[in-house]
Amino acid sequence: LLQLAMPLNFLGFVYREIRQALIDMHTMFELLHKDLEIKDEPGAKDLTVSGAKIEFKDCQFGYDERRPILKGVSFTVPAGKKLAIVGASGAGKSTISRLLFRFYDLDAGEVLIDGQNIAKVKQGSLRQAIGIVPQDTVLFNDTILYNIAYGRPDATREEVEAAAKLAKIHDFVLSLPDGYDSVVGERGLKLSGGEKQRVAIARTVLKNPSIMLFDEATSALDSRTEQEIQASLNDVSKDRTTLVIAHRLSTVVDADEIIVLEQGRIEERGTHRELLEKEGHYAEMWRRQLEVAQKVAEVEKAAGQD
Numbered sequence: 001l002l003q004l005a006m007p008l009n010f011l012g013f014v015y016r017e018i019r020q021a022l023i024d025m026h027t028m029f030e031l032l033h034k035d036l037e038i039k040d041e042p043g044a045k046d047l048t049v050s051g052a053k054i055e056f057k058d059c060q061f062g063y064d065e066r067r068p069i070l071k072g073v074s075f076t077v078p079a080g081k082k083l084a085i086v087g088a089s090g091a092g093k094s095t096i097s098r099l100l101f102r103f104y105d106l107d108a109g110e111v112l113i114d115g116q117n118i119a120k121v122k123q124g125s126l127r128q129a130i131g132i133v134p135q136d137t138v139l140f141n142d143t144i145l146y147n148i149a150y151g152r153p154d155a156t157r158e159e160v161e162a163a164a165k166l167a168k169i170h171d172f173v174l175s176l177p178d179g180y181d182s183v184v185g186e187r188g189l190k191l192s193g194g195e196k197q198r199v200a201i202a203r204t205v206l207k208n209p210s211i212m213l214f215d216e217a218t219s220a221l222d223s224r225t226e227q228e229i230q231a232s233l234n235d236v237s238k239d240r241t242t243l244v245i246a247h248r249l250s251t252v253v254d255a256d257e258i259i260v261l262e263q264g265r266i267e268e269r270g271t272h273r274e275l276l277e278k279e280g281h282y283a284e285m286w287r288r289q290l291e292v293a294q295k296v297a298e299v300e301k302a303a304g305q306d
């Protein structure tokens with residue numbers, strides 16, 4: 001029986017390895033597909049980052065030329081500052097982040113980082129400079145260690161743990177029976193939305209990028225988790241140029257500048273205080289969100305009393 005069990009065990013191992021390889025390949029092809037759409041210019045140089053100032057200059061873009069999505073968007077994020085983008089669903093917020101990564105080329109205008117047009121530098125060096133915490137983090141069917149170190153496989157165990165501490169997920173990981181060797185993802189441990197985001201934050205910390213891009217989850221996290229994630233992000237984005245696509249106005253209060261996008265145009269801009277004083281679209285959104293937040297707090301309080 002043992003003689004039979006050994007090969008079966010081995011087959012199981014091979015099956016899992018092949019399956020994982022297929023998942024990795026799928027992800028890779030997705031990334032490659034995006035890369036194929038745009039090419040490095042011949043002789044393109046690496047991006048050299050000093051302070052990581054970002055400039056969007058009169059950017060116009062549509063996924064289809066018949067339907068413009070961004071209709072002349074201009075803004076500057078000075079080195080180390082934080083810009084928040086808010087606006088209705090479909091206004092073009094995520095499109096701005098995709099253009100910063102140069103997943104697509106502009107129809108007109110330019111995007112500059114420290115004065116260099118991102119269309120003229122090597123894409124690899126551009127993406128190296130930007131760390132993203134996406135709305136929905138893809139976890140590989142592998143250990144937490146692998147998932148955090150993904151993108152910088154040469155990182156030491158100490159570096160991974162330090163990043164996890166900053167992202168405030170270290171204690172959670174230690175509470176698992178297999179610690180950093182716990183397998184997560186489809187066939188392993190299922191992480192909650194908040195935990196997944198923390199893994200993404202730890203990944204980003206490990207990458208140590210000059211620019212941070214945070215695409216806030218639209219799905220609701222409970223208000224405590226939300227605040228904790230917010231606090232980790234503030235720690236991590238300190239002194240880095242940061243762009244936040246915000247779905248919750250509580251995230252944007254301390255931003256150096258907020259832009260309100262409306263159908264591909266910047267409708268209002270300013271700090272939180274300036275925009276409230278303006279009594280425009282932003283002030284209206286703020287009032288509506290406050291009402292919702294109050295209701296949620298009441299429900300959470302009532303649930304806590306049960």
Ligand code: ATP
Pocket residue numbers: 063064069087088089090091092093094095096
């Ligand atoms: P949300 O808050 O819902 O995430 P958003 O402001 O981030 O919205 P975008 O994702 O930038 O909106 O999308 C802007 C518009 O571009 C939408 O009308 C959307 O349908 C369209 N769009 C987005 N991605 C593509 C794509 N790959 N191909 C074609 N159209 C797209």
